[in-house]
Amino acid sequence: MTSLAVTARSVADLSADVVVLGAFSGGDAPTLAVDLPAAALDHLTTALSALGFTAAAESSVVLVAVPGLDARRVVVVGLGARPEKKKALDAAVLRRSVGAALRSIIDAERVAVALPVPSADHVAAVAEGAALGAYRFTAQRGTSDAPTVVDTITIVSERGRDSAVKAAVSRASAVAQAVGYARDLVNTAPNLLYPQTFADSVKQRAAGTKVKVAVLDEKALVKGGFGGIVGVGQGSVHPPRIVSLSYAPAGKKSKLPHLALVGKGMTFDSGGLDIKPANHMANMKSDMAGAAAVAGAVLAIAELGLPIRVTGWLGLAENMPSGSAQRASDVVTMHNGMTVEILNTDAEGRMVLADVMTLAGEESPTAIVDIATLTGAQVVALGLEVAAVMGNDDEFRTRVCSAGDDMGEDLWPMPLPAAYRKGLDTEVADIAHKGGPAGGMLTAGLFLQEFVPQVDGEAIPWAHVDIAGPSFNEQGPRGFTPKGGTGFGVATLVRLAELLSQS
Ligand code: BES
Ligand code: MN
Numbered sequence: 001m002t003s004l005a006v007t008a009r010s011v012a013d014l015s016a017d018v019v020v021l022g023a024f025s026g027g028d029a030p031t032l033a034v035d036l037p038a039a040a041l042d043h044l045t046t047a048l049s050a051l052g053f054t055a056a057a058e059s060s061v062v063l064v065a066v067p068g069l070d071a072r073r074v075v076v077v078g079l080g081a082r083p084e085k086k087k088a089l090d091a092a093v094l095r096r097s098v099g100a101a102l103r104s105i106i107d108a109e110r111v112a113v114a115l116p117v118p119s120a121d122h123v124a125a126v127a128e129g130a131a132l133g134a135y136r137f138t139a140q141r142g143t144s145d146a147p148t149v150v151d152t153i154t155i156v157s158e159r160g161r162d163s164a165v166k167a168a169v170s171r172a173s174a175v176a177q178a179v180g181y182a183r184d185l186v187n188t189a190p191n192l193l194y195p196q197t198f199a200d201s202v203k204q205r206a207a208g209t210k211v212k213v214a215v216l217d218e219k220a221l222v223k224g225g226f227g228g229i230v231g232v233g234q235g236s237v238h239p240p241r242i243v244s245l246s247y248a249p250a251g252k253k254s255k256l257p258h259l260a261l262v263g264k265g266m267t268f269d270s271g272g273l274d275i276k277p278a279n280h281m282a283n284m285k286s287d288m289a290g291a292a293a294v295a296g297a298v299l300a301i302a303e304l305g306l307p308i309r310v311t312g313w314l315g316l317a318e319n320m321p322s323g324s325a326q327r328a329s330d331v332v333t334m335h336n337g338m339t340v341e342i343l344n345t346d347a348e349g350r351m352v353l354a355d356v357m358t359l360a361g362e363e364s365p366t367a368i369v370d371i372a373t374l375t376g377a378q379v380v381a382l383g384l385e386v387a388a389v390m391g392n393d394d395e396f397r398t399r400v401c402s403a404g405d406d407m408g409e410d411l412w413p414m415p416l417p418a419a420y421r422k423g424l425d426t427e428v429a430d431i432a433h434k435g436g437p438a439g440g441m442l443t444a445g446l447f448l449q450e451f452v453p454q455v456d457g458e459a460i461p462w463a464h465v466d467i468a469g470p471s472f473n474e475q476g477p478r479g480f481t482p483k484g485g486t487g488f489g490v491a492t493l494v495r496l497a498e499l500l501s502q503s
C-alpha cells in the first residue's frame with residue numbers, strides 16, 4: 001500500500017526514484033508549472049520542445065538524467081492551459097492529471113510530486129489523485145510478476161508545514177486507502193468473493209479500528225422476515241448476509257447527526273432464472289460495488305474520526321439460477337411486511353436494498369443514502385462516468401451531488417416522477433418490483449422510495465445513487481481511474497459525512 005507524505009523542501013533537494021513535475025500548455029511551448037533550478041529548467045524546456053510535448057491535461061513524458069535534479073527519472077505531466085488571471089486552478093484537473101502520471105510509473109518505490117498547489121484543497125486533490133493513480137490490483141497474481149506498487153508519494157508544497165496542508169494529506173491518505181479497498185473488493189473474482197467471504201473481509205479490515213461489524217446470516221435473515229434478500233439469494237450455494245458497520249465518535253453520540261449508508265452487494269449477478277446474455281454477465285462480479293463503496297467509506301470516516309455517527313449496511317447475495325432459485329411471478333414478503341411481485345429475477349438489487357433500508361430505518365438515522373449498481377438504464381442515461389442521484393429531498397440530493405463535485409466524482413440529479421409510480425401497480429401483491437422498459441432507472445428509484453423508513457410519521461431524507469456505469473471501467477484507464485473496479489462513491493460518501501458533520 002502506498003503511503004502519502006508532504007514536504008516543504010524544494011524539488012531539487014529531494015531524493016526520489018521519480019519526480020513528477022506539472023506543466024501548462026499554451027503559447028509556443030509548454031511551461032513548467034513549478035520552480036526549478038536553472039539547469040533543470042533549461043534542460044527540460046529543450047527536451048519538451050524536442051519531444052513535441054504539448055502538456056495536454058493527463059498526458060505525460062518520461063525523461064532521465066535531468067541536470068539539477070537528484071531523481072533519476074522525471075515525469076512531466078500536462079495540466080492543460082494555465083488558468084487565466086484570477087481564475088482558480090481547477091483541482092479536478094490536477095487530480096486527474098497526477099493520477100494519470102502515477103498510473104504510468106513502473107518500478108519505482110519513492111515518488112515525489114511537484115505540481116502547483118496554491119491552497120490546502122489543491123494539495124488534497126493532488127494527494128488523492130496521486131495515491132489513486134498508484135493503485136495496482138495485485139492480489140490474484142500466481143506465478144506472474146505482480147507490478148511494483150509505489151511505496152511513498154511525497155507531495156511538494158511550500159506550506160508543507162501548515163496544519164491545514166498536513167490534514168489535507170492525511171485525509172487524502174484515508175480516502176485513497178478506502179477507495180483502494182473498494183477497488184480490490186470489486187476486482188476480486190466472484191468465486192473468491194461471495195457474501196460470507198465479503199463479510200469476513202470487512203470484519204478483518206475493521207479489526208482494531210473504531211468500526212464495529214455485525215453480520216446477519218441466512219438463518220437470521222429468514223427469521224427476521226427479510227423476504228427480499230432471502231428470495232434473491234435462494235438460488236445460490238452461497239447464502240446471503242447483511243453486514244453492518246457502525247461508527248460513532250467517543251462521547252455524546254445521541255446529539256450527533258446519524259448517516260445510514262446502504263450498499264447493494266450482489267457478489268455476482270447472473271440475472272437468475274431470467275438469465276443475462278453472456279455479454280451482459282461478463283462484468284457482473286462488479287455488482288457489489290455499492291456495498292464496497294459503503295464499506296470503504298465507513299472505514300475512512302472512522303479513521304478520520306469525523307464528528308458524526310455513521311452506520312453502513314451491506315446487502316450481500318449472489319443472484320444465480322438453480323432449482324431453488326426465485327421465479328418470475330413469485331410473491332415475497334419484505335421485512336417491512338409489504339408483499340412484492342417478482343416480474344424479472346434480474347431486477348434483484350432493489351429487492352435487497354429495500355429490505356436493508358427498512359432495517360437501517362430501525363435506528364432512526366437522520367439521513368439515508370443508498371448506493372447501487374442498480375440499472376442498465378443508468379448507463380444509457382448518463383454513461384460510464386456520471387452517476388445518477390434521486391431522492392425524496394431536493395436539498396439533500398443536491399448535497400450529495402456537491403459532495404461528489406468536491407472530490408472529483410460526477411453525480412447528476414434525476415427525478416422521481418410521481419406519475420410513473422403507477423407503473424409498479426399490480427393486482428397480485430402490494431407492489432410490483434419493476435415497471436415497463438421506459439424510465440427504468442426512475443421506476444427502480446420509485447420502488448425504493450416505497451421502502452424509505454419514517455421517523456415520527458415523516459420520511460427520512462434519502463438519496464439513491466445509481467452507479468451502474470461509473471463503478472466499473474471496462475474501457476481503458478483514464479486519469480486516476482484504473483481499468484476494472486473504480487471505487488466510485490467512496491470519496492463522495494466521505495465528503496458527504498464531512499459536510500453533514502459540519503452543519
Ligand atoms: N446489476 C444490474 C444492473 C447493471 C447493468 C449494473 C449494467 C451494471 C451494468 C441489475 O441487477 C439489473 O440486472 N437490472 C436490470 C433491471 C431490469 C430487469 C428491470 C436492467 O437494468 O436491465
Ligand atoms: Mn440484475
Ligand code: ZN
Nearest residue numbers: 266269287349
Ligand atoms: Zn444487479
